[in-house]
Each structure stands twice: as structure tokens, then as C-alpha cells.
Amino acid sequence: MDFYLTALIQGLCFAGIAFGIYISMKIFNIPDITTDGSYALGGVVTGAMLTHNQPGYLIFPAVILAGALAGALTGFIHTKLKINALLAGILVMTALYSINLTILGRSNVPLLSMPNLFTLINLTTNVNQNSLFILAAFVVGITLIIGYLLKTDFGIAMRATGNSEQMIRALGVNTDRMKIIGLAIANALTALSGYLIAQQQGFADISMGIGIVIVGLGSVIIAETIINWRQITSVWLSLILVLAGAIIFQFVLAFTLSIGVDANLLKLVTAVFVLLIVGLPRLASRKA
């Protein structure tokens, strides 16, 4: 049972990355690969600041700011230098690898003995349950903020930017600026996942971000499958589904490990699982 509790906790930690990918991919229609770098950036900023005994109220905004800067940089390269979004993301991700190593000082820093977000409040003596409560409150807060943002005039303009650029420019929106802000928000959220995972797992590692984009993509695709199937238009429901997608994704991985699949094959299983959720609805609709 503890096994699935850990998966639930991981899923909640990955909510940030799932929301981030939802914003970049679904709302802005931009395939953003900065994710791998900004996720690790969130982790290493957390690790470096914790080892330097910085207080938690500084670490959190620092992580958000670092992620936002990385995203804004990708956005800037994409919109102002007119470089393909995919390439812009890869460039920033590659550069971040060196930056992350510089910030952390070495490739891996253990954080187990340090006080962190999860030791902030002790509601129960069970460490995992305590983490779950804190995370749940954290994720509910993030979901409410994003949900509210998407309902505002600014949020509607954001959604229109990814949907009909010509229209929204004619309605007075600087779409370049909007994309830069959007990618900044997306990567700030991604960095937040790195921040949570580093504290939850008790270490920061510069390679923690490798291939992590698939976690976000998988979560969003699970959500999208349900959104398209039920023709959901509500912003709130979509966000809850993305969150559920992140948790389901971790459950599938936990289940895979629990039935004895070699952990080395986990990335392969992940890729096949995402392929299945993307592919099956298409095959099914072709038959119908």
C-alpha cells in the first residue's frame, strides 16, 4: 500500500510539470523541450540553497524565478529571433545543463538531513502521510491560481494566442510577449516540480531532468484523451484532469515496477505507455 502512496506523492510532485506542459503544449501549441532543463534547474536551485542554509521562503520564489527566466529565454529565442520552438527549447535545455552543474557545484547533492518543505509542519508521525498532506495543500493552491489565471481576461487572451494568433493580434495583443510570458509560467511550474521532487526524494542531481518531459506529456495526453472523449470545455475540469493524469501516470509506473519489470526498462515502459494512450483512441476512431 505504501508503494502506491509513494506513487501518489510523486504524482502530486509532478503536477507542476503537467500544468507546465498543459500551458505550453495545449494552450500555446508550442512543443517546449526546455522542460528537462528547467525541471533540473528547480531541483538544483533548491539543493544549492538548502545546503547553504537558506530559508524556505526564499527558496520557493527563487525556484519560480529561475524557471520563469529559463522559459522566458526560450520564448525570446523563439519569438524575437524567429527560431523554431523545438530548437529554441533544445538550445536552452542544453545550456541549462552547464548552468545547473555550476549552481550545484557537483553532480549530486544529498539533502536528506536538512529541514525542508515536508518537515515544515508535522501533522502525523508517518513521514509519507505527512508529505501527502503538505503536497495536497500545495497542489490545490497551485491549481486554484492557474485556474483563476486562465479565467481572467489575460488568461482568455493567452488561450486565444495559441488558438487563433491572427485574431488575437487584431484584438490588440502582442502575441510575442504573450508567448514569452506563457513559456515563463510553464517553466516556472516545471521548476516547481523539480523543487518538490528534490525535497521529497532527498537529493538534487543535475541529470534528474533527463527525459522528464515525457512525464508531463503523458499526463497531459491522458487528460486530453478524456477531455476530447467527454468534450469538456470547463477550465477547472481540464486542470483537474491534467492533475489526475499526472497521478495516473505514476500509478502505472508503480504498477509496472510492482509486477517485477526491471527498473532499467522503466523509460521504455513509459514510452510504450504514452504511445498506447496516444495511439489507441486513434485506432478506435478509425474503426468506428
Next chain:
Amino acid sequence: MIEIKGITQTFNTGKTNQVTAIDNVSLNIEQDEFVVIVGANGSGKTTLLNLIAGNLSPNKGTIVIEGNDVTRLPEYSRSKWIARIFQNPLSGTAGDLSIIDNFRLAAIRTKPKGLFIGKDAAFSKLVKEQIATLNMGLEDKIEQPIGTLSGGQRQALTLLMSVMDECKILLLDEPTAALDPKSAANVMGIANNLIKEYKLTAILVTHNLKDAVNYGSRVIQMGEGAVLKDIIGPEKQQLKQSELFDWFG
């Protein structure tokens, strides 16, 4: 209202396929004027419209709107004067967004898009009342994605959206080209009514010579990037469709 002085727009400058789409055009459009622009494909009509709207910046010349030099202003900054209707009904609306979301954005065309929720009950009521004037039965579907509507319905809503916020200039780029004849007539009727009701300065680019005769207070024929004919006032009102046909002979 709009003063265009000696503008030239060249595409692919210096390459073998260089085209001068607009060649030293000067034009004055007065307030409340409804200008219809006709001309063959490649005559520069749409380029002229894009230059006024700001998607393109001319190589030479200036564009002044209400005394403000807007020549180098990007499209999103000119939206405080200009509303646009595109040829493709999909371009003027965001299909995945609901009707009311589209109207909300249109209602703040000239204003900043802030971090508060402007889509309240009062706004819904206003949008419903506005949409009801179209008699299309869409007022009960405002939460529906606008992409589920037909091209004619979307084009009619786009027209209505343009007057949701203060609008001085309405640019219509072949707004009915993608519509069936009945929807086209309906959309042109709505456009004409709105232009009169809100006293808009309007520019319509069209291939439909019947519309060019029936609507507008001034008709301009373009060819090879220049103004060939410019007919205004009583002369425009007396213009017959057959005469227009002869222009293209």
C-alpha cells in the same frame, strides 16, 4: 481619418521574384466613408488593407490615422482604432474558445487584458442581447465553442464583436468569399447596418461587383499596385454593375 501618403510595398526585394505589390499609392479616406476596393487578383487590394491594419510595414511612405503616424506601429497597437474581418471565418475568431470568451476579448480590444475576471453575469447579459439582434438563435449557446458554428454564423458574430469595443475603422477583407450566397447576403447586410449604426469608417475589399455597386459611398479600382479608378459621391450612387464590369474588360 486615414491619410496614406506615397506608400510602396515590395516583396522579395532583390530576388528574381521581386514584386511591387503597392506602387506609390496616396489615398485620403474621410470619416464615415465606406470605401469598396475592387481589382483583379494580385492588384494589391489585400496588401493595401494589410498595410493599413499593420501586418505589413511599407518600404516607403506614411500612414496617418486620426492625425497619428502609425506607419511603424505593429498591428496590435493599431487595434485601438481598427477592427478587422478576415476572409477566412476561422481567422476572426478563436474556435476552441466559447462564444462569450471571444466576445470578452473583443470587448477589451482597445484595453489591456488584465488579471481580473471580466466575464461576469452583466457581461453575459450584454452579449446575449447583442447576439439576439442577429436572429440566429445563438444567444442561448454562448458557452459553446465558437468553432462548432458555421462559417456564416462565425462571420456574423465577428462583425458584432468588432463593435463590442470602441471602433472607428472597420476593415473587411473579402468577408463573404467563403460563404454560400444566402449567408453572404446576410453578412453583408449586417456589416452595412453596423457601419451605418456606429458611423464607422469602413474599407471593404471584394470580388463581388454586385456588392461593390450596392454598398459603400466610394469605389476604388486597383491594378498592378496602383489606384486606377476612384469614384465618389453621387457618381458612385449612380454607378451601374455593367459599368463596373467594363472596368475589368
